[in-house]
Amino acid sequence: MSADAVVVGAGLAGLTAGVRLAEAGLRTTLVGKGPGAMHLAPATIDVLGYAPDLVERPAAALPSFVAERPDHPYARLSADTVASSAEWLSAHVPPLAYVGTLEENYLLPTAVGVPKPSAFVPEAMAAGDLRSGGRFAFAGLRALKDFYPALLADNLSQAKLPTGVTVDARAVHLSDPGTEADVSPLGYARMFEDREFRSVVAAELLPRLEPGESVGFPSVLGLHEHRTTWLDLQDRLGRPVFEVPTLPPSVAGIRLFHALRDAFLAAGGRLLIGSTAAGAETKDGVVTHVVIQTAAARPTPIEARWFVLATGGFAEGAIFLDSYGEVHESVFGLAVSGVPAAGEPRFVPRYFDDQPMGRAGIAVDERLRPLDADGNVAFRNLFTAGAALGGAEPWRELSGNGLALASGFAVASAIVEWAS
Amino acid sequence: MDTMEWVRGSLDHCVKCTICETFCPVSNVTPLFPGPKYVGPQLERFRTDDGSPDASLDYCSGCGICTTVCPQGVKIAEINSQARAKMKAQRGIPLRDRIIARPSAMGKVGTPLAPIANFFLKNHAFRWLVERTLRVHRKAPMPLFAGRTFQSWARRHPPLTPATKAIVYFHGCSANHFEPRVAQMAVAVLEHNGYRVIVPRQDCCGLPLQSNGLFDDARRYVRKLARNLEPYARRGYDIVATSTSCGLMLKREAREILELEDDEDLRTVSAHMFDICEFLLSLHERGALRTDFRPLDMRVPYHAPCQQQGHGIGKPALELFGLIPGLEVVDSDVACCGVAGTYGLKTEKYDIAMEVGAPLFRQVTAVATEVAACDSETCRWQITRATGIPSVHPVELLYRAYGLS
Numbered sequence: 001m002s003a004d005a006v007v008v009g010a011g012l013a014g015l016t017a018g019v020r021l022a023e024a025g026l027r028t029t030l031v032g033k034g035p036g037a038m039h040l041a042p043a044t045i046d047v048l049g050y051a052p053d054l055v056e057r058p059a060a061a062l063p064s065f066v067a068e069r070p071d072h073p074y075a076r077l078s079a080d081t082v083a084s085s086a087e088w089l090s091a092h093v094p095p096l097a098y099v100g101t102l103e104e105n106y107l108l109p110t111a112v113g114v115p116k117p118s119a120f121v122p123e124a125m126a127a128g129d130l131r132s133g134g135r136f137a138f139a140g141l142r143a144l145k146d147f148y149p150a151l152l153a154d155n156l157s158q159a160k161l162p163t164g165v166t167v168d169a170r171a172v173h174l175s176d177p178g179t180e181a182d183v184s185p186l187g188y189a190r191m192f193e194d195r196e197f198r199s200v201v202a203a204e205l206l207p208r209l210e211p212g213e214s215v216g217f218p219s220v221l222g223l224h225e226h227r228t229t230w231l232d233l234q235d236r237l238g239r240p241v242f243e244v245p246t247l248p249p250s251v252a253g254i255r256l257f258h259a260l261r262d263a264f265l266a267a268g269g270r271l272l273i274g275s276t277a278a279g280a281e282t283k284d285g286v287v288t289h290v291v292i293q294t295a296a297a298r299p300t301p302i303e304a305r306w307f308v309l310a311t312g313g314f315a316e317g318a319i320f321l322d323s324y325g326e327v328h329e330s331v332f333g334l335a336v337s338g339v340p341a342a343g344e345p346r347f348v349p350r351y352f353d354d355q356p357m358g359r360a361g362i363a364v365d366e367r368l369r370p371l372d373a374d375g376n377v378a379f380r381n382l383f384t385a386g387a388a389l390g391g392a393e394p395w396r397e398l399s400g401n402g403l404a405l406a407s408g409f410a411v412a413s414a415i416v417e418w419a420s
Numbered sequence: 421m422d423t424m425e426w427v428r429g430s431l432d433h434c435v436k437c438t439i440c441e442t443f444c445p446v447s448n449v450t451p452l453f454p455g456p457k458y459v460g461p462q463l464e465r466f467r468t469d470d471g472s473p474d475a476s477l478d479y480c481s482g483c484g485i486c487t488t489v490c491p492q493g494v495k496i497a498e499i500n501s502q503a504r505a506k507m508k509a510q511r512g513i514p515l516r517d518r519i520i521a522r523p524s525a526m527g528k529v530g531t532p533l534a535p536i537a538n539f540f541l542k543n544h545a546f547r548w549l550v551e552r553t554l555r556v557h558r559k560a561p562m563p564l565f566a567g568r569t570f571q572s573w574a575r576r577h578p579p580l581t582p583a584t585k586a587i588v589y590f591h592g593c594s595a596n597h598f599e600p601r602v603a604q605m606a607v608a609v610l611e612h613n614g615y616r617v618i619v620p621r622q623d624c625c626g627l628p629l630q631s632n633g634l635f636d637d638a639r640r641y642v643r644k645l646a647r648n649l650e651p652y653a654r655r656g657y658d659i660v661a662t663s664t665s666c667g668l669m670l671k672r673e674a675r676e677i678l679e680l681e682d683d684e685d686l687r688t689v690s691a692h693m694f695d696i697c698e699f700l701l702s703l704h705e706r707g708a709l710r711t712d713f714r715p716l717d718m719r720v721p722y723h724a725p726c727q728q729q730g731h732g733i734g735k736p737a738l739e740l741f742g743l744i745p746g747l748e749v750v751d752s753d754v755a756c757c758g759v760a761g762t763y764g765l766k767t768e769k770y771d772i773a774m775e776v777g778a779p780l781f782r783q784v785t786a787v788a789t790e791v792a793a794c795d796s797e798t799c800r801w802q803i804t805r806a807t808g809i810p811s812v813h814p815v816e817l818l819y820r821a822y823g824l825s
Contacts, residue, residue, distance in 0.1 A: 002705050034491030039439045186442050249438040274488035275732035294732035295672040297690035
């Protein structure tokens with residue numbers, strides 16, 4: 001097979017790069033072992049939430065954040081790039097109608113009632129903003145596992161908000177006309193697309209709401225017809241309705257995945273899901289092929305001029321620790337930086353503490369090209385985006401999607417500029 | 421580590437992310453199947469030699485989408501296929517499953533009697549009787565016998581001369597007994613591109629037996645087929661398949677599900693096996709595909725079957741269609757038509773199969789001006805049965821556009 005550009009990885013970083021490259025007219029192939037983490041995560045674009053204290057204004061916080069962390073990927077991504085990437089995303093997923101700016105973070109409730117800072121959010125989540133306080137009712141669906149509105153409301157009522165305001169939150173459990181079966185968020189998303197189902201839900205909920213209350217639902221308000229589903233429910237209830245991201249599967253994330261995948265295919269991209277990028281061929285400091293493993297018992301090389309590594313980090317198996325304590329990158333065999341020296345502790349017991357291995361990843365130059373162990377560009381035509389980038393701790397900083405989107409956006413810019 | 425341990429051992433990579441469950445076409449329409457993660461990596465831990473604590477596994481259609489989308493590389497469909505075979509061996513395999521899993525045996529009986537056999541297959545009373553006795557749904561799609569096999573046609577077909585290139589064609593049972601025209605069109609398209617087409621003797625690949633849990637019989641068939649094809653592969657010939665499911669069986673499924681990773685013949689065949697659209701597109705990328713296509717002014721819904729997606733090659737048919745002037749193609753983007761080989765024929769699963777395919781049927785009906793296109797025979801029969809719209813293999817559109825008809 002051959003292409004102009006090959007992107008490895010079908011998460012937010014890979015698809016963002018893929019869509020931009022294909023739309024720029026490059027013959028682009030995207031190889032993904034499976035869909036990436038979008039199916040699992042809320043679709044919010046968290047740029048910077050903690051540094052390490054709560055960040056209210058990411059644009060203002062970023063300069064000192066990167067000054068203190070020169071190896072952080074944000075040190076290679078200007079605030080303009082981050083903002084442009086969010087604008088680009090909004091324009092490419094119109095039904096999700098992203099709102100927000102880099103100037104300030106929303107504080108949206110999580111499923112367990114923690115106020116979480118996010119810069120750009122789907123419009124259907126925005127009314128859950130807690131910064132001004134307010135009165136909230138959280139609707140519970142009986143058969144939906146992992147979403148307990150009483151826990152959510154209770155935690156939220158006790159949450160300390162930076163603005164000093166208080167939140168008045170309570171749970172409303174619906175008797176749930178849905179089903180007796182074990183239903184996933186996706187099952188509910190399909191049910192909510194049915195007008196009849198919405199009318200039954202609204203009829204039960206409406207008399208139990210108090211004046212001035214906004215209503216939070218788990219993010220199951222439609223899949224393919226999300227916007228009409230959400231707006232219709234808001235009409236029926238006559239008050240702001242918002243979604244709270246659920247545990248996996250995340251319907252909000254699946255909507256984002258569908259939108260980007262469809263944009264990629266519409267731009268003429270070639271999508272290979274289910275194949276594994278098993279290695280690469282290189283020559284004189286240039287990658288010539290990515291070798292994929294399809295169903296057949298033969299390697300399939302894909303020749304291209306540019307390559308994007310967007311395979312993720314440890315969680316995705318893109319970077320892995322072997323039994324000798326060595327850390328490897330799985331496709332190109334790149335050097336992994338930030339690995340504690342032999343004999344030094346690699347992990348500490350508390351998960352959310354500063355993990356010595358936490359920042360391990362691919363070190364890059366200013367154009368996001370991987371560096372080798374000596375700090376030189378490993379391959380001139382290979383770029384890196386997303387969770388493979390070293391120097392970040394997305395789960396502590398709340399920066400994962402912001403980094404994925406901005407770096408996917410930036411590598412595509414670098415390649416398109418090179419190609420012209 | 422033997423194949424069994426490797427396939428089964430992959431369940432330790434499951435991080436319970438539920439991505440497979442969001443894609444599973446069956447669990448998304450019926451609570452009878454709780455989903456691939458639940459039935460696969462989770463329940464597998466509770467299965468012992470004494471059996472499975474849960475029989476919902478039987479409602480897995482075996483479409484394989486779960487494995488295709490698993491980002492951790494868990495062999496979910498393969499684990500389930502193996503577990504189902506064990507479960508069925510313990511609980512007994514219905515006579516029906518033993519019959520419908522042998523298309524080539526059916527073909528051998530039906531072909532000489534085609535007019536009579538087809539009369540019965542089209543007869544409502546007979547189908548009702550079959551439903552009552554064997555539990556094959558009376559409305560399920562059933563192909564008709566062509567009366568003359570593709571093999572007999574191929575034996576009399578003069579080889580292309582002069583030809584500098586040769587290729588081996590694996591036609592599968594359905595093209596042999598039910599749709600020899602598909603195979604003849606594939607030969608014509610390959611010959612149009614300068615290939616002498618070699619048609620070795622061949623029988624069933626064993627896929628329907630494998631799907632129905634008859635692993636020992638499936639192994640016998642696939643080993644014999646691999647033995648017949650291997651001498652060509654060893655000499656460097658590529659092998660193309662028009663039956664995308666059977667091609668996948670030879671590429672990967674038999675090695676993993678039937679634990680035949682050690683079968684050298686099969687590995688060699690797999691290394692040279694191509695889906696026909698995959699092969700033609702690779703020719704095009706090398707500038708070796710003839711593109712003297714005449715316009716086809718039609719709008720065609722295209723459905724890439726679940727098993728085609730298992731190849732991990734994208735959708736080469738779509739790119740080939742893009743070379744044909746005037747042809748407007750709408751990609752179905754539906755995971756599965758529901759029939760999944762023999763699943764949708766079974767009375768207790770027919771309604772599920774129809775519901776799985778419902779979005780596809782709606783789209784086919786809305787889009788098609790003349791025909792729908794699809795790479796797998798059982799899916800084509802299902803689409804045609806459900807919509808009344810003729811469904812063709814992608815090579816038929818190439819054949820028409822080349823003006824070979």
